[in-house]
Amino acid sequence: MSLPVLSRAADARPAAPVRILHVGVGNFFRAHQAWYTDQAPDAADWGIAAFTGRSAAIADALAPQDGLYTLLTRGADGDEATVIASLSAVHAAADHSAWLGYWRSPALALVTLTITEAGYLRAVDGAVDLADARIAADVAALTGGGAPTTAPGRLIAGLAARRDAGLGPVTLVPCDNLPSNGRALRDVVTSLAAAVDGTLVDWIGENVSFATTMVDRITPATTDEHRAAVGALLGRADASPVPTEPFSEWIIQGDFPAGRPAWEQAGARLVADVEPFEHRKLALLNGSHSLLAYAAPILGHETVADAIADPRCLAWVEEWWDAAVPHIALPAAELAAYRAALLERYRNPRIRHLLAQIAYDGSQKLPIRTLPTVLAEVAAGRVGPGSLRPVAAWLLHLRGAGAPVHDVAADSVTALAAGDLREAAVRVLGLLDEGLGGREDVVEALLAAAADLAR
Ligand SMILES: NC(=O)c1ccc[n+]([C@@H]2O[C@H](COP(=O)([O-])OP(=O)(O)OC[C@H]3O[C@@H](n4cnc5c(N)ncnc54)[C@H](O)[C@@H]3O)[C@@H](O)[C@H]2O)c1
Numbered sequence: 518m519s520l521p522v523l524s525r526a527a528d529a530r531p532a533a534p535v536r537i538l539h540v541g542v543g544n545f546f547r548a549h550q551a552w553y554t555d556q557a558p559d560a561a562d563w564g565i566a567a568f569t570g571r572s573a574a575i576a577d578a579l580a581p582q583d584g585l586y587t588l589l590t591r592g593a594d595g596d597e598a599t600v601i602a603s604l605s606a607v608h609a610a611a612d613h614s615a616w617l618g619y620w621r622s623p624a625l626a627l628v629t630l631t632i633t634e635a636g637y638l639r640a641v642d643g644a645v646d647l648a649d650a651r652i653a654a655d656v657a658a659l660t661g662g663g664a665p666t667t668a669p670g671r672l673i674a675g676l677a678a679r680r681d682a683g684l685g686p687v688t689l690v691p692c693d694n695l696p697s698n699g700r701a702l703r704d705v706v707t708s709l710a711a712a713v714d715g716t717l718v719d720w721i722g723e724n725v726s727f728a729t730t731m732v733d734r735i736t737p738a739t740t741d742e743h744r745a746a747v748g749a750l751l752g753r754a755d756a757s758p759v760p761t762e763p764f765s766e767w768i769i770q771g772d773f774p775a776g777r778p779a780w781e782q783a784g785a786r787l788v789a790d791v792e793p794f795e796h797r798k799l800a801l802l803n804g805s806h807s808l809l810a811y812a813a814p815i816l817g818h819e820t821v822a823d824a825i826a827d828p829r830c831l832a833w834v835e836e837w838w839d840a841a842v843p844h845i846a847l848p849a850a851e852l853a854a855y856r857a858a859l860l861e862r863y864r865n866p867r868i869r870h871l872l873a874q875i876a877y878d879g880s881q882k883l884p885i886r887t888l889p890t891v892l893a894e895v896a897a898g899r900v901g902p903g904s905l906r907p908v909a910a911w912l913l914h915l916r917g918a919g920a921p922v923h924d925v926a927a928d929s930v931t932a933l934a935a936g937d938l939r940e941a942a943v944r945v946l947g948l949l950d951e952g953l954g955g956r957e958d959v960v961e962a963l964l965a966a967a968a969d970l971a972r
């Protein structure tokens with residue numbers, strides 16, 4: 518017997534007026550920012566118009582269910598199903614006229630983003646990568662009246678439309694795992710604006726705030742098992758429920774001149790300086806995730822929970838944390854509690870977080886998650902396997918061990934990692950940091966960690 522499909526008439530409040538735009542309707546956005554907005558006490562005033570990052574698939578899946586979906590919160594002992602109603606509209610990335618229409622609305626206050634680390638299209642200096650063919654095509658589109666396709670290009674088109682409509686402030690809120698993500702986004706946006714329309718740079722300076730956020734909620738991809746669980750719990754058909762863990766954290770630094778939902782009443786924290794929190798999360802959580810993603814599949818493990826149950830993987834994670842902790846400016850007791858909580862989260866048997874998913878795009882992630890700890894340890898005179906093991910595991914992964922390689926820079930990084938192992942280690946270290954590849958002791962420690970992993 519087929520179940521009734523989720524609908525606003527039967528399952529949720531009416532759609533709220535759109536005051537937030539979002540780019541990238543992935544699972545994390547739907548477990549995190551859309552959930553905080555849904556749970557805020559003023560949710561009825563704050564609707565989100567969500568645009569996909571690239572393909573139309575999720576817009577097509579959510580249209581028949583009025584933008585509703587189920588958040589399936591998986592605790593160690595059972596599931597809770599919550600219908601999330603904060604998406605007032607869901608559009609495909611290609612719907613450029615709808616995109617511009619929202620920017621021309623006086624009601625618009627916020628633009629949030631989850632476009633992955635690779636979606637910012639940054640050059641090494643942090644500016645937008647003007648040499649990237651997709652950005653070059655967007656510069657041509659933006660100067661010639663066409664529709665851009667990259668996230669930075671779409672933002673520039675929206676900002677120009679808002680300026681031309683004579684409208685005022687808006688806050689951009691990046692929610693990807695990038696350090697200082699507000700500054701990173703500002704550098705990308707202003708450098709692209711400068712390449713397209715110098716006068717827009719001044720308008721952005723006067724009208725656009727860039728918030729910086731630390732985001733955390735482990736959110737795997739959806740499977741048929743999640744669809745079946747929602748059917749059993751709610752008696753509703755949901756083509757695209759989102760599985761997530763009970764834990765959630767959102768730490769935000771920024772100005773909101775046009776207002777924002779009362780996210781703090783849904784559990785978010787507004788702080789003056791987000792940096793220690795993002796450093797803690799990127800190094801301890803994301804760093805250990807990447808270590809497990811490259812190392813544990815070599816031992817035959819498929820998920821984070823499988824890996825952390827293996828004493829060898831647990832010891833590697835503890836060693837990584839021991840290396841990272843001295844460089845995080847938070848009280849020791851707080852960091853110890855964070856480590857203990859992470860182990861509990863990783864052990865949640867009902868979250869099947871695939872190591873192969875976490876392994877994607879190491880070229881974008883390793884410099885953020887692991888390099889700061891490696892450099893800080895080397896500067897402190899400690900060159901050892903604890904901090905170098907994630908890089909050693911990535912090197913082996915790029916050489917064909919463990920999970921398959923999916924990386925925006927796959928061709929170049931697999932070429933660097935090929936051939937003689939010592940020479941490959943020098944090249945991969947040099948890619949992460951020019952000085953590291955020339956350090957004989959670092960290369961030796963990396964090779965020792967690689968030998969240990971391959972054993
Ligand atoms: N899943 C998590 O546990 C988690 C937790 C914290 C932060 N994040 C952040 O959220 C991001 C998305 O994770 P997810 O789990 O939702 O992944 P997902 O695969 O479900 O979704 C990825 C989203 O990014 C968009 N995207 C990918 N490449 C893009 C590009 N080049 N330009 C524009 N959009 C692009 C896709 O269209 C999609 O909407 C991560 O990369 C990370 O920065 C994820």
Ligand SMILES: O=P(O)(O)OC[C@@H](O)[C@@H](O)[C@H](O)[C@H](O)CO
Nearest residue numbers: 694732733734735736803806875
């Ligand atoms: O989402 P990514 O691809 O940036 O990284 C994979 C995981 O490390 C990440 O999603 C964590 O689960 C998340 O950052 C927890 O909040």
